[in-house]
Each structure stands twice: as C-alpha cells, then as structure tokens.
Amino acid sequence: MQRLVRIVLLLCSAIAWPAQAEQLYRCVGPAAAVSYQSRPCTGATRLDRVVDYWPDPVVPAAQAATRPRRASQPPGRLAAGPRQHHLVATTADRCRAAHAKRRAALERLGLRRRFAQLSRLDAQVRAVCGG
Structure with missing residues (x-):
C-alpha cells in the first residue's frame, strides 16, 4: 500500500513539475561570426550575451495528429484568454502579407509605375518587416 502511495506521489510531482528556464x-567568433548554443562559449569565441528561455512543451505525435487544422484558419498563433480566442499574427505573417500586397500592387500598376509609387510601396513593406 505504501509503495502505491509513493508511486502516485511521484507521478503527481512529475506532472506538476514547473518548466525550467x-x-x-x-557567442561571437572570428570575423564576427555569431552562433547560438546551449553551452558556454569555448575556444576563439567570446560570450556576447546569455538569454534565458523556456522550451516549448513537447506534444506527442499521436496527439498532434488528432488535432486537425481548419482549412479556413490562417497561419499564426492562437492566443487564449478567459472565454476568448483570437488569432495573433506573427511578425513573419505580417511581413509575408505586406510583400504579397506589394506584389499585387505592382501587378496592377504594370510598367506604368513611378518612382513615388515604388517608394511608397517599399516604405510600407519596410514599416511592417522592420527592414
């Protein structure tokens, strides 16, 4: 009986164990080559900074396969609050959308494009993509 209690307590503690950072x-190496690694820098590289992070939870393949994605759902992450679900677009999604909007505008303009139009379209993409 005590052994069963110990096993149950061990399982409960393993499940409730908080994720560790x-x-x-x-690391910056010769010729300003930057690398990210899980161990401290060695050799000719110097430590530039240390970043704390929490790894994403691992979802078993069987469980991931049982959750089908809706075809109408655009890419991005779902942010869940109390009783509300809304789509949060990532920076890469917004950047892709800005590039697509620019391509569509260029196709509409054809060869009749002017420098001012191109500058305005490029500025919009730079504002979204941060470039």
Whole structure:
C-alpha cells in the first residue's frame, strides 16, 4: 500500500513539475561570426550575451495528429484568454502579407509605375518587416 502511495506521489510531482528556464549562449567568433548554443562559449569565441528561455512543451505525435487544422484558419498563433480566442499574427505573417500586397500592387500598376509609387510601396513593406 505504501509503495502505491509513493508511486502516485511521484507521478503527481512529475506532472506538476514547473518548466525550467534554460540558457542560450550567444557567442561571437572570428570575423564576427555569431552562433547560438546551449553551452558556454569555448575556444576563439567570446560570450556576447546569455538569454534565458523556456522550451516549448513537447506534444506527442499521436496527439498532434488528432488535432486537425481548419482549412479556413490562417497561419499564426492562437492566443487564449478567459472565454476568448483570437488569432495573433506573427511578425513573419505580417511581413509575408505586406510583400504579397506589394506584389499585387505592382501587378496592377504594370510598367506604368513611378518612382513615388515604388517608394511608397517599399516604405510600407519596410514599416511592417522592420527592414
């Protein structure tokens, strides 16, 4: 009986164990080559900064396969609050959308495009993509 209690307590503690932060080391090597690694920098590289992060939870393949994605659902992450679900577009999604909008505008303009139009379209893409 005590053995069963110990096993149950062990399982409960393993399930409730909080996720631990891990460290990511940004190392700068010769010729300003940047690398990210899980261990401290060695050799000719110097430590630039240490970043704490929490790894994403691992979802078993069987469980991931049972959750089909809706065809109408655009890419992005779902942010869940109390009783509300809304789509949060990632920076890459917004950047892709800005590029697509620019391509569509260029196709509409054809060869009749002017420098001012191109500058305005490029500025919109840079504002979204941060470039």
